[in-house]
C-alpha cells in the first residue's frame with residue numbers, strides 16, 4: 001500500500017477522523033490530486049489560510065522515535081531557539097544524541113539586541129556544549145537569511161541528515177530555507193506531525209516533529225496563548241530596580257521576591273515576548289492581586305482557567321545572582337543582572353525549568369534602553 005503524507009506536516013493522509021492527524025475529506029483529496037495540486041491535510045490548510053492551528057491528539061512521543069532512527073543518519077542537526085535556549089534543551093534528546101555526529105544550529109538570532117555580537121553568542125553557545133562532541137555551531141536566522149549558506153555547505157558533504165529539536169525552534173523554517181520544500185510553518189508549537197523527507201541537491205534532509213519538552217511555560221498554554229508568549233518579531237526588554245518589600249510578577253505564572261544587604265538597589269533587565277505582562281506591587285498586596293489578576297492583568301496565562309491557578313503545584317526556588325549572570329525561565333524569558341549581588345526567590349509551577357547561567361547578553365554591552 002502506498003502511504004500518502006501531508007506535504008506540510010508529514011501526517012499520513014486519512015479521510016475518516018477529523019480530530020486525528022492527516023485528515024482531508026475524500027472529495028477534496030480526489031479533486032486536488034486530479035488537478036495536480038499540493039496535498040495538504042485540513043489542519044495545515046487552515047493553519048496557512050486562516051492562521052489557526054487546530055489542536056489534535058498526537059499519540060507518538062517523537063523523542064522515542066529519534067532514539068529508534070538516529071543511527072540511520074550520517075549527521076544530526078540539533079536546533080535551538082536563542083530566545084529560549086534552556087527551554088529548548090531537552091535532556092532526553094541530549095542523551096539520545098550523545099554518541100551521534102551532530103551539528104548545533106541556534107536559530108532566531110535576529111531577535112537578540114543588535115549590540116550583541118555574533119562572536120559573543122557563538123562563544124556562549126560553545127561554552128554551553130563544552131562537554132559534548134560537536135562538529136559545528138551555526139547561528140542562523142531564517143527571517144534575515146543569515147548563516148544558511150555556511151550551514152548548507154557543511155550539510156552538502158552528507159547524504160542523509162536529520163533535523164531535530166524542541167517544538168517551534170524553527171526546524172521546518174530552516175529545512176524550507178535549505179531545500180525550498182513547501183513545509184507548514186506556523187507560530188504554534190507542534191506544527192510538524194511526522195518525518196518529512198526533502199532534498200537539497202544530493203543531500204536528503206529530514207524535517208521532524210518537535211519534541212514536547214513539558215518544562216516550558218508555553219508547554220502548558222493553549223495554542224492562541226502560546227503564539228502570544230513565544231517571541232515572534234521583537235524581544236521586549238524591561239529594566240527593574242525593586243526595593244526589598246516589592247514583589248514582581250512576570251505574568252501570572254512567575255512571581256519574584258528580592259533580598260539584598262547592599263545599600264544600592266539591585267538592577268536587572270527581563271527579556272521576554274511583548275505579550276508577557278509585568279506587574280510590580282507591595283508585598284502585602286501580592287497574594288490577593290495574584291489570584292485576582294491571574295490570566296487577566298497577569299499574562300500568561302491568557303485566560304484565568306487555561307490553565308487554572310489550582311491546576312499547578314506551586315514551588316519556590318532561591319538563587320544568588322550577580323552581575324554577569326542570568327536566570328532563564330523556560331518558555332518565558334530571562335533575567336539579566338546589571339547590579340548585584342542579590343537573592344531572588346522565584347515561585348513557579350513545579351514542572352517549569354529555571355536555570356542560572358552565564359550572561360548571554362553582556363550587561364555592559366547589551367544596551368540599556370528598554371524596548
Ligand SMILES: Nc1nc2c(ncn2[C@@H]2O[C@H](COP(=O)(O)OP(=O)(O)OP(=O)(O)O)[C@@H](O)[C@H]2O)c(=O)[nH]1
Pocket residue numbers: 107108109110111140141142143144166167168169170171172173174184185186187188189190191192193208209210211231232233
Ligand atoms: N524571528 C524569527 N522567527 C523565526 C525564525 N525561524 C522560524 N521562525 C518562526 O518560528 C515559528 C516556528 O517555526 P517552525 O519552522 O514552524 O518551527 P518548528 O521547529 O518546525 O516547529 P514544530 O513543527 O512545531 O516543531 C514560526 O512562526 C516561524 O516564522 C527566525 O530565524 N527568526
Ligand SMILES: [Mg+2]
Pocket residue numbers: 171172173184191192208209210
Ligand atoms: Mg515544524
